[in-house]
Amino acid sequence: MILNIFSNMILVIGLFFVFLAMLGLARLPDVYNRLHATTKIGTLGAFGVMLSILLKVGFSPMGVKAMTVALFILVTSPVAAHMISRAAHRHGVGLCKESVIDEYGKACNAACPEPEED
Amino acid sequence: MSFMLLEYSLIFMVISFIPCIYRVIKGPTIPDRVVALDAMTTIIVVMLGIYSYVQGSVFFMDVALVLAIISFVGTVTVAKYLDDGVVF
Amino acid sequence: MKRYIAYSAILALVWCFVHGTVNINNFILGLIIAPFVIRPFKTLFNFDKEFSFSNALSKIPAQIKYLYVLIVEIIKANIMVAKIVLQPKIDIKPGIIAVPIDTKTDLGITAIANTITLTPGTLTIDMSDDRCLLYVHAIDATDPEGVAQSIKDDLEKYVLEAFE
Numbered sequence: 311m312i313l314n315i316f317s318n319m320i321l322v323i324g325l326f327f328v329f330l331a332m333l334g335l336a337r338l339p340d341v342y343n344r345l346h347a348t349t350k351i352g353t354l355g356a357f358g359v360m361l362s363i364l365l366k367v368g369f370s371p372m373g374v375k376a377m378t379v380a381l382f383i384l385v386t387s388p389v390a391a392h393m394i395s396r397a398a399h400r401h402g403v404g405l406c407k408e409s410v411i412d413e414y415g416k417a418c419n420a421a422c423p424e425p426e427e428d
Numbered sequence: 429m430s431f432m433l434l435e436y437s438l439i440f441m442v443i444s445f446i447p448c449i450y451r452v453i454k455g456p457t458i459p460d461r462v463v464a465l466d467a468m469t470t471i472i473v474v475m476l477g478i479y480s481y482v483q484g485s486v487f488f489m490d491v492a493l494v495l496a497i498i499s500f501v502g503t504v505t506v507a508k509y510l511d512d513g514v515v516f
Numbered sequence: 517m518k519r520y521i522a523y524s525a526i527l528a529l530v531w532c533f534v535h536g537t538v539n540i541n542n543f544i545l546g547l548i549i550a551p552f553v554i555r556p557f558k559t560l561f562n563f564d565k566e567f568s569f570s571n572a573l574s575k576i577p578a579q580i581k582y583l584y585v586l587i588v589e590i591i592k593a594n595i596m597v598a599k600i601v602l603q604p605k606i607d608i609k610p611g612i613i614a615v616p617i618d619t620k621t622d623l624g625i626t627a628i629a630n631t632i633t634l635t636p637g638t639l640t641i642d643m644s645d646d647r648c649l650l651y652v653h654a655i656d657a658t659d660p661e662g663v664a665q666s667i668k669d670d671l672e673k674y675v676l677e678a679f680e
Contacts, residue, residue, distance in 0.1 A: 335464060382496050394506075398457070
């Protein structure tokens with residue numbers, strides 16, 4: 311009984327966090343800030359929902375598979391975010407206008423300066 | 429009671445598709461769209477997990493696992509293509 | 517040979533989790549099939565280094581402590597980003613800063629990069645060519661030295677203990 315209420319609570323928290331991640335995807339200004347929202351909040355939301363399913367069914371095949379999905383998302387989501395942000399920066403997507411500092415762009419320009427037009 | 433909560437949660441997940449679709453259509457650059465599609469896959473994985481519990485069937489969880497793997501591989505592939513111009 | 521046994525045990529455990537039932541039959545089946553999966557991808561695992569079981573086992577308490585720190589940091593990160601998303605008017609000062617790191621091995625750098633991505637307000641973008649700088653996108657970049665110092669104090673200590 312207590313376990314059931316606890317798992318329902320975790321389920322509601324997880325769903326709310328997934329919804330917040332999508333809200334952040336729509337509201338934040340540029341690619342890098344959107345990645346902050348989807349990587350952190352989306353991962354914890356999915357983890358919470360899968361954990362609540364594990365608490366509901368115990369260590370049956372469904373619960374163990376739910377835990378596998380949650381751990382897989384927890385491991386791979388930072389790697390995907392890292393790849394796509396690096397590709398975006400090299401593809402030429404600039405930072406939003408509120409940004410205060412960009413040391414990576416300076417390092418890239420120092421390594422391979424822009425070819426001059428003639 | 430518990431089943432009602434789970435079915436309402438499916439409706440809530442469908443509502444949270446709306447910002448994703450907005451970002452896929454409007455997104456100014458290609459990485460925006462890739463991020464939005466990746467987030468959509470996370471929602472579908474969560475929905476499949478809940479649906480698996482509602483139906484009492486283990487096989488939807490297999491679908492969720494395979495979809496998570498394909499989403500990761502697809503995102504990395506698109507990132508490599510944007511970066512170098514080649515996939516392999 | 518020792519590395520074959522260790523990786524086979526890990527892959528057999530993964531097979532048990534994917535199959536859904538963790539018992540001795542599935543574990544032995546995974547242990548038999550795993551070397552045929554490892555052999556074609558031999559270049560991905562560094563076989564040329566020395567490997568000992570006791571060294572690997574002695575790191576497990578440090579790894580459990582690292583996992584505890586990671587969970588606490590993830591929950592803090594979520595509350596922070598959720599607050600930013602729920603503000604009526606978004607007021608952030610993002611930027612990309614360079615953070616020096618001390619870890620040298622591949623596993624250590626991967627662990628610290630993924631940890632930085634999952635912790636409050638920071639996202640790893642790239643590593644410099646000489647493997648001593650990480651470029652980190654911070655959601656509040658008004659104080660670059662403070663961000664670098666907090667990463668060094670809060671996270672890198674545990675990663676160095678757990679994976680080096």
